Amino acid sequence: MSLNHLLLGVTRDGVTGYEIKRAFEEGLRHMWNAELSQIYPALERLEERGLLTSAKAPGERGSARRVYKLSPQGQAELELWLCADPVLHDERHPFLVQLALLGGLNDYRQTLKYFSGLEALLRSRLQAMEFLEEKWRRHDPSYPEVGGAAEFHMQLTLEFGLASARAGLECCRKGRRRVEMRLKAAEGTRESHEQER
Amino acid sequence: MSLNHLLLGVTRDGVTGYEIKRAFEEGLRHMWNAELSQIYPALERLEERGLLTSAKAPGERGSARRVYKLSPQGQAELELWLCADPVLHDERHPFLVQLALLGGLNDYRQTLKYFSGLEALLRSRLQAMEFLEEKWRRHDPSYPEVGGAAEFHMQLTLEFGLASARAGLECCRKGRRRVEMRLKAAEGTRESHEQER
């Protein structure tokens, strides 16, 4: 399972559940997300299976923290997953389901409104990734050809996120233009019908 | 929920669960998927809530079929969803998690292998969509500016699917090239080290 393997990968140097959640919010959103209520039990189960070890650490602030760390068995399991085939999930896009079904409404104005809304959402998502990119660039001016393998691979995944958002935005723009054409054509037809009378 | 609304949208003209599953396999894969074991109970629940009606139809072949049809309440609920804001799910891409964590392996050859595998998967996914496109074009030569609103909106969703797969493939190619450069650079360094001795 992806979350389990992500947790294994992320606990190489010892982290708490809370820190993992923050990592999702700060720089992993384009590949995965999970709530704390999913993370904590998942970490516990991985420890039961011997893939992680945990230790209580005196909390510098807040209450006591539980730091999880990858075990040798966990490392082995992780490598197995990484060296296996890439896992391509089925696509599940509510926004595309909506677009498809908008066809049944026969109201191109509604489709236009839909495209505006989608564009705004995709723009803000893209922006978040571009901010992250800039942060990384400030941190290491050789970006994007950063030296470390870990940073380089993270950068590679961000490229997928950026490309996906940009492709979506381009589809929005093209789609909107096509819908506008249809609307104009329909109005033209109506006018010419009115002139006929 | 997306599946429920998809089922509402797809039962406008009366369909069976089995036919819906086939629709997923034939032309809806780029936006959603569901198993029969999820579809049947979902249809039942929608009928209980009065959003669908069902009727037994004598099966031309096989056993008796249950044909579901959108009710006026279902239509109202569907329109509500369609006129609300576009729903953008969190991104969850196991293949990106893998790419990110491959950084920890420090083995660029493994990353190269990963890119080959991913490229093959994305290519076959793209091909399936291109076949679908061709099928639609044969069926209506005015494709992609097809006349009916329903067909046009389906075509719009396919554009998103095509763009996404193409963007992914382009990322693979660029990524692979960058990894190859790093491998070459590493080998060059090793050789010069060997000459030094």
Place this chain on the structure above:
DNA sequence: CCGTTCATGTAATCTGTTACATGATTTA
């Protein structure tokens, strides 16, 4: 007669979300 497709379902399990409960520490 055997495999495929048509056709509908159940059960167990896994994955993920929302809401709730608790409490310490820091900053304004």
Place this chain on the structure above:
DNA sequence: TAAATCATGTAACAGATTACATGAACGG
């Protein structure tokens, strides 16, 4: 002292997958 952040969890529910059970009709 109130709000924000750090920190860990539980419970109930919703969404999705896998495995299993059943049976009719059709083509070879």
